[in-house]
Amino acid sequence: xxxxxxxxxxxxxxxxxxxxxxxxxxxxxxxxxxxxxxxxxxxxxxxxxxxxxxxxxxxxxxxxxxxxxxxxxxxxxxxxxxxxxxxxxxxxxxxxxxxxxxxxxxxxxxxxxxxxxxxxxxxxxxxxxxxxxxxxxxxxxxxxxxxxxxxxxxxxxxxxxxxxxxxxxxxxxxxxxxxxxxxxxxxxxxxxxxxxxxxxxxxxxxxxxxxxxxxxxxxxxxxxxxxxxxxxxxxxxxxxxxxxxxxxxxxxxxxxxxxxxxxxxxxxxxxxxxxx
Amino acid sequence: xxxxxxxxxxxxxxxxxxxxxxxxxxxxxxxxxxxxxxxxxxxxxxxxxxxxxxxxxxxxxxxxxxxxxxxxxxxxxxxxxxxxxxxxxxxxxxxxxxxxxxxxxxxxxxxxxxxxxxxxxxxxxxxxxxxxxxxxxxxxxxxxxxxxxxxxxxxxxxxxxxxxxxxxxxxxxxxxxxxxxxxxxxxxxxxxxxxxxxxxxxxxxxxxxxxxxxxxxxxxxxxxxxxxxxxxxxxxxxxxxxxxxxxxxxxxxxxxxxxxxxxx
Numbered sequence: 053x054x055x056x057x058x059x060x061x062x063x064x065x066x067x068x069x070x071x072x073x074x075x076x077x078x079x080x081x082x083x084x085x086x087x088x089x090x091x092x093x094x095x096x097x098x099x100x101x102x103x104x105x106x107x108x109x110x111x112x113x114x115x116x117x118x119x120x121x122x123x124x125x126x127x128x129x130x131x132x133x134x135x136x137x138x139x140x141x142x143x144x145x146x147x148x149x150x151x152x153x154x155x156x157x158x159x160x161x162x163x164x165x166x167x168x169x170x171x172x173x174x175x176x177x178x179x180x181x182x183x184x185x186x187x188x189x190x191x192x193x194x195x196x197x198x199x200x201x202x203x204x205x206x207x208x209x210x211x212x213x214x215x216x217x218x219x220x221x222x223x224x225x226x227x228x229x230x231x232x233x234x235x236x237x238x239x240x241x242x243x244x245x246x247x248x249x250x251x252x253x254x255x256x257x258x259x260x261x262x263x264x265x266x267x268x269x270x271x272x273x274x275x276x277x278x279x280x281x282x283x284x285x286x287x288x289x290x291x292x293x294x295x296x297x298x299x300x301x302x303x304x305x306x307x308x309x310x311x312x313x314x315x316x317x318x319x320x321x322x323x324x325x326x327x328x
Numbered sequence: 329x330x331x332x333x334x335x336x337x338x339x340x341x342x343x344x345x346x347x348x349x350x351x352x353x354x355x356x357x358x359x360x361x362x363x364x365x366x367x368x369x370x371x372x373x374x375x376x377x378x379x380x381x382x383x384x385x386x387x388x389x390x391x392x393x394x395x396x397x398x399x400x401x402x403x404x405x406x407x408x409x410x411x412x413x414x415x416x417x418x419x420x421x422x423x424x425x426x427x428x429x430x431x432x433x434x435x436x437x438x439x440x441x442x443x444x445x446x447x448x449x450x451x452x453x454x455x456x457x458x459x460x461x462x463x464x465x466x467x468x469x470x471x472x473x474x475x476x477x478x479x480x481x482x483x484x485x486x487x488x489x490x491x492x493x494x495x496x497x498x499x500x501x502x503x504x505x506x507x508x509x510x511x512x513x514x515x516x517x518x519x520x521x522x523x524x525x526x527x528x529x530x531x532x533x534x535x536x537x538x539x540x541x542x543x544x545x546x547x548x549x550x551x552x553x554x555x556x557x558x559x560x561x562x563x564x565x566x567x568x569x570x571x572x573x574x575x576x577x578x579x580x581x582x583x584x585x586x587x588x589x590x591x592x
Contacts, residue, residue, distance in 0.1 A: 094504040095475065208375060238373035238531060239576040246580060265504055272580045308509035310538035312561050312577070318516070319509035319538070 057227055057259040058084040058106065061119040065101050065110060065283075076101045076114070078283035084227065086257040088250070090274035090291060092267055092305075098283040099263045103229045106261075107144055108136050123227070142172040145220030149232035151212030155204040161215045162188070162200025165222055172223040187218040192244045210241040217245060221252065227259045228252070235264065246273055267294065267305055279305075281328050301328055334361040335493060335525050336368075336385075339395035343377070343384050343549075354380045355391070356549040364492075367519065367526040369536040369543030369557070371573070377549040378529045382495045385527075386417055399492050413443055416486035420498035422478035426470040432456075432481050433466045439488050448488070455484040458521075459514060476507035483514065496528040500535065512538060533577045537561050545570045 065077040077098040082089070091099045104110045106121060108128060121128040123143065126135065140146075148154050156164055165184035169175060175183070181200075188196035191214040204212060213236065220228060230249065234242045250273070252258040264270050270277050274291040279302045287299040297303055304322035343355040355377040362368040370378040384391040385398065387407055396404045399414045419425040426435055436455060440448035456463065459480040470478055479499065486494055499515070500508040512535065518524055530536055536543050537557055544554045545567070553567045565571050 094506060210374065239573065239579075240373060243576050243579055267505065269580045305505055308506045310509075310512065310532075310534040312534050312537045315537055318513050321509050321513065322506040 056083045056085055057124070059120060059122045060084075060102075060106065061121075063102060063105055063116070063118040063121065065098070065105060065117075066115045067113055068115065069113075075283055077105070080278075080280070080283075080285055082278060082285070082288070084259045084261060086253065086259055087276065088253055088260045088262055088274040088291075090270035090277040091261060091263045091280060092265065092270050092277055093280035094265060094305075096282075097280040099280050100231050102280075103146065103231050103261060103263055106227075106229065107140055107146055109140075109146070141168060141220070141225070142223050143225055144227045144229065145223070145225040146229045147213075147216050147220050147231065147233040149235055151204070151207070151209065151216045154216055155212060157204050160201050160203055161207065162202075165215070165219045168219045169222045183222055184218070187222045188215075190221070191215075191218045191248060192241075193218075210237045213237055214241075214245065217248070224256070225258070227261065229261045229263065231263045232265070233262075234269070235266065267309065270294075284328075286328060299328075300325065333364050335364040335399055336360075336362040336527060337395055337397040338381075338385075338393060341381065341384060341391060341393040341396065343380050343389055343391045345389075353549050355384065358544075358546075358549075358551050360544050360551065360554060362525060362527055364525055365519070365523045366542070367528055367540045369540035370527065370529045370546060371531065371533065371536055371543055372546030373531065373573075375548075376546040378546050379497050380549075382417065382497050382527065382529060385495060386415065409443070413489040414491055415493045415495065416489060416491040417495040417497065418479075418482050418486050418499050421502050422475065422482045423470060423502075425482050426478060426485075428470055431467050431469055432461070432473075435470075435481055435485050436488055439485060443489050445489060451488055451490075452484075455487045458487060458518065459484045474507075475503050476510060479503060479507075479511055480514070483511075483518075487518070491524070493525045493527065496526055496530075498530055499528070501530065501532065508535075515539070533560075533574065545573065 061081045063077055063080040067074045067076060080102055091102065093099045101110060105116050106128065110116055118129060123139065126139065155161065162184050165187055166180035169183050170177065170180045185196045185200055188199055193199050193211065193214055207215065213233065217233065234245050237245060249260060253260050262270065262274055271291050271294040277289050277291045277294060278285045279287040279299065281301045287297060287302050289297060297306065307320040308322055310319060339359045341355055341358045342353060344351050344353050346352050358381060370381060372378045380389060383389045393404055398411065401408065401411060403411055433452065436452040437448055440451065445451065461477065461480050461484065465473065465477065500511050503511060519526065528539060540557050542554065542556050543560060544551045546552065547569050552569045555565065565574065
């Protein structure tokens with residue numbers, strides 16, 4: 053890791069409700085360089101909330117505290133809303149799992165990508181259109197000119213997800229948070245998208261936070277992995293060393309996966325320890 | 329278990345969407361058969377028609393077939409009441425498949441009422457026990473349950489009519505791996521206890537390898553090949569597409585060391 057793009061120290065997120073306080077994130081710290089950082093955990097482990105907090109997009113009811121969330125020279129914790137608007141989309145991109153809920157249903161997908169580009173670069177609409185078409189090509193969409201004029205409901209899930217990724221990459225952010233971005237895709241499409249993200253990290257020095265529940269995928273794709281359980285990072289590992297994980301939770305997750313080549317009669321079920 | 333008797337026989341099944349001039353064959357002349365007590369997989373990318381086959385079997389989409397027999401009954405034209413009792417479906421997303429404003433108990437009682445099942449309450453309790461759900465959850469609504477609990481409710485509901493065949497449409501792909509392990513174990517146990525036959529749609533080759541004996545690989549509405557899972561995982565695929573699918577799953581799939589060791 054050469055230079056640090058983002059630094060998070062002791063991030064805590066809690067919700068106050070009628071039934072008491074719920075701590076969704078309980079002290080998470082990490083640094084992100086020009087690398088692929090995986091965050092793995094089950095649903096409810098706080099991995100998505102961590103991603104949201106970096107963009108200050110947590111729900112209004114969430115109480116976010118941290119020692120530090122530093123993006124370059126900007127302190128995310130105290131930045132004005134105007135500064136945040138400038139950061140969101142231009143410096144940090146966020147791709148969510150389901151394109152159905154993330155795209156505007158009444159605007160063509162091409163225009164949505166072009167709009168993202170225009171807002172962040174002050175280019176002419178012709179330039180923006182050109183960039184959007186080029187970006188569609190870059191995310192492996194066949195016939196980008198035709199797809200430019202299509203509406204979200206005309207897309208398959210995989211295409212929709214590629215549109216989202218194109219929209220986030222068109223403004224060339226420094227950091228991309230991919231929240232289960234490839235989970236809904238077919239293996240063959242997923243391969244293309246991952247190769248594209250990998251290129252962005254290798255060639256452009258993008259910092260990628262790859263939030264996923266898929267241990268196998270993260271182990272093969274990412275450089276480093278944070279394993280989260282109930283709001284805490286229980287283990288940080290080099291992705292290639294995941295097999296040497298020592299925490300019982302990580303081991304339990306690894307064991308619970310069905311394996312193609314070494315079949316077992318029953319899958320071991322994770323036993324949870326209240327102390328984790 | 330008499331493995332020689334096919335309980336599902338399908339020959340030349342075709343499903344066409346769209347009207348004249350703009351037709352698309354989602355399923356194009358598919359044939360396969362599944363033996364009693366077997367788990368048969370349907371693998372393929374999204375849009376390959378695998379889920380549409382399940383929908384065609386249940387009559388949710390119009391279809392044509394030369395042969396379509398389930399549990400001995402011809403279901404090409406009409407499906408008797410018996411059919412809906414013997415064949416049940418479990419969907420991918422239990423949150424969408426359960427009624428949002430019905431309690432767990434009501435989810436179970438509704439099919440019982442529609443099917444006119446005798447002793448519904450006793451069956452309801454038995455179904456909950458079978459899927460390992462606590463009685464304390466009876467009066468909860470779907471949004472008050474975890475993903476794994478919801479899928480257990482959906483499976484319990486399918487068991488209410490004491491079916492012979494379960495159509496499983498990506499039953500664990502919306503679940504965490506730890507919960508997936510629990511649900512897959514549960515499905516295996518239920519199969520052992522009740523001799524159920526599963527027709528399972530999935531895109532996860534790991535799940536196929538774990539659950540199925542045989543599987544059909546689909547692409548663009550056609551079965552590319554049908555093969556034993558042993559052959560599938562040990563490089564016995566004869567078709568280019570199947571190999572591509574396996575390669576793509578392995579590229580970011582399980583550890584290459586495991587794979588190499590298993591082959592050796």
